[in-house]
Amino acid sequence: MISYIFIFLAILAVASALAVVISRNTVNSALFLVLTMVALAGVYLLLQAQFVAVIQVIVYAGAIMVLFLFVIMLLNLDAEKSLFNKLRVKYFVAFIFGVAVLAQILYSMGTVSNMLPEISPQMAQIGTVEAIGDVLFKEYILPFHIVALLLTAAATGALLIAQHTINPVTEKND
Amino acid sequence: MEPVTSTSYIVLGVALFMLLNSAALAVYFERRIAAFIQNRVGPNRVGPLGLFQPLADVVKLLLKEDVTPTQGYRVIHTIAPVIPVFTALMTAAVIPFGEGLYVTDINTGVLYLLAITSLGVYGVTLAGWSSNSKYSLLGGLRAAAQMVSYELPLGMAIASCILFSQSLSVVDVANSQEFWWNIFRNPIGAVIFVVATFAEANRTPFDLVEAEQELVGGFHTEYSSMKFGMFFLAEYMHVMIGSMLITTFFFGSYHLPFAGYWLPEITGMWKVILDVSVFTAKTVFFAFVFIWVRWTIPRFKYNQVMKLGWKKMLPLSIANFMVLAVLIYAYYNFL
Numbered sequence A: 001m002i003s004y005i006f007i008f009l010a011i012l013a014v015a016s017a018l019a020v021v022i023s024r025n026t027v028n029s030a031l032f033l034v035l036t037m038v039a040l041a042g043v044y045l046l047l048q049a050q051f052v053a054v055i056q057v058i059v060y061a062g063a064i065m066v067l068f069l070f071v072i073m074l075l076n077l078d079a080e081k082s083l084f085n086k087l088r089v090k091y092f093v094a095f096i097f098g099v100a101v102l103a104q105i106l107y108s109m110g111t112v113s114n115m116l117p118e119i120s121p122q123m124a125q126i127g128t129v130e131a132i133g134d135v136l137f138k139e140y141i142l143p144f145h146i147v148a149l150l151l152t153a154a155a156t157g158a159l160l161i162a163q164h165t166i167n168p169v170t171e172k173n174d
Numbered sequence B: 001m002e003p004v005t006s007t008s009y010i011v012l013g014v015a016l017f018m019l020l021n022s023a024a025l026a027v028y029f030e031r032r033i034a035a036f037i038q039n040r041v042g043p044n045r046v047g048p049l050g051l052f053q054p055l056a057d058v059v060k061l062l063l064k065e066d067v068t069p070t071q072g073y074r075v076i077h078t079i080a081p082v083i084p085v086f087t088a089l090m091t092a093a094v095i096p097f098g099e100g101l102y103v104t105d106i107n108t109g110v111l112y113l114l115a116i117t118s119l120g121v122y123g124v125t126l127a128g129w130s131s132n133s134k135y136s137l138l139g140g141l142r143a144a145a146q147m148v149s150y151e152l153p154l155g156m157a158i159a160s161c162i163l164f165s166q167s168l169s170v171v172d173v174a175n176s177q178e179f180w181w182n183i184f185r186n187p188i189g190a191v192i193f194v195v196a197t198f199a200e201a202n203r204t205p206f207d208l209v210e211a212e213q214e215l216v217g218g219f220h221t222e223y224s225s226m227k228f229g230m231f232f233l234a235e236y237m238h239v240m241i242g243s244m245l246i247t248t249f250f251f252g253s254y255h256l257p258f259a260g261y262w263l264p265e266i267t268g269m270w271k272v273i274l275d276v277s278v279f280t281a282k283t284v285f286f287a288f289v290f291i292w293v294r295w296t297i298p299r300f301k302y303n304q305v306m307k308l309g310w311k312k313m314l315p316l317s318i319a320n321f322m323v324l325a326v327l328i329y330a331y332y333n334f335l
Helices: A001-023 A026-046 A051-077 A081-086 A091-107 A121-127 A128-139 A141-163 A166-172 B008-038 B052-063 B073-077 B082-090 B109-130 B134-165 B170-175 B187-200 B225-250 B269-294 B302-334
Strands: none
Touching: A001 A026, A001 A091, A026 A051, A026 B109, A051 A121, A051 A128, A051 B109, A051 B134, A091 A141, A091 B073, A128 A141, A141 B052, B008 B052, B008 B082, B008 B225, B052 B225, B073 B109, B082 B109, B082 B225, B082 B302, B109 B134, B109 B170, B109 B225, B134 B170, B134 B187, B170 B225, B187 B225, B187 B302, B225 B269
């Protein structure tokens, strides 16, 4: 059962990653990217890495992709209109079912029944919040702080660039 | 993670059943209470006391014609209404309804709740965009911006609860309030959490999403029939979920006030009945508060909403978290 779910998620991730590149409409691409992220989170969950899985959804699917979507929607990057009329609900449903059937075929071929490594209770313990917090705030406290500083610097830099105005252009018009 | 038992399935089934029905009942009570507050009668014709009104509404919605804008984006327009319903239902998985009465107890339960909330933003954004109408788009963007902004104070308020429970599991958060509810230990956090929950559910005074004077119907302007019904259902499910979360995180979940001090040990069936009744009573009360506030307080301007979120509530919630962290550290180490 678990390796079946893994195959399903893996194919879903790869297929939707391909769809990100192939689909001509930018909003569709962004949405397929969200699907990829969620599928990856599912794979993490299968590996008992609950914390990483949830953080993957919060940070990538929840925060970053929403901002991507905002930008795409507001810029209104329009693709050819005809493409949209071709893509209907049934294609989307067919895509999902196709993934399910392909996963089943791969699974029934038998060679793939034990793809995932055995997860011992000790390994499952590593994925918990407590374990990650322990390692992050004790063993790797210095790298953690350096990363925090780097991120802050990057965010401040982005703000500076965004608020930097070019004066001469506006003054000429007055 | 605990193994899935048959109890989990039973709790899940009952919880989903109650959640779906409570949304329908919330619609009825919203209309009756609104009428009461405004000195009207409200719907009282369909069935005894008008109790079958939600049923009539659903039948009406199902029989209406389903219109998709010709220039809209059909696929996304169809998928969008499902997302908020889906995320609302997923929340039920980690909420404890009584001692031992929960679907699953994952050790990242609180983060799971935040992740689900952040996915709910897609429903409104996509609905607004795929309608290909400027009112819908503006409504959708407003909703999304508001939800993203208020997620931060919400998260910080929850984080200040975690300081008391010492665990990210929602069940542990509930258990840590047996003696003292979090509202008594963390009042600022409670206020921030309640306000942020109202904003997340897009209810008055934060219902700028559907400010009729500016945006016609907001993100669901172009929706009709059951697709609109889904949004309607999702709104009331979010009210119920919001009340459950307020109850769970700040009002002692299924514990009576200071229960650890005076309540004698009860076991078996009576304990289950007591727990579930206490939890339900609190949830119903907060659902009532949601409705009460809607018909009492006028809505903000949009800039005021943003200002409140980013400039007041976020710094306040972070400061609250830091102060509590220092106090708790001092309590455990020096006292």
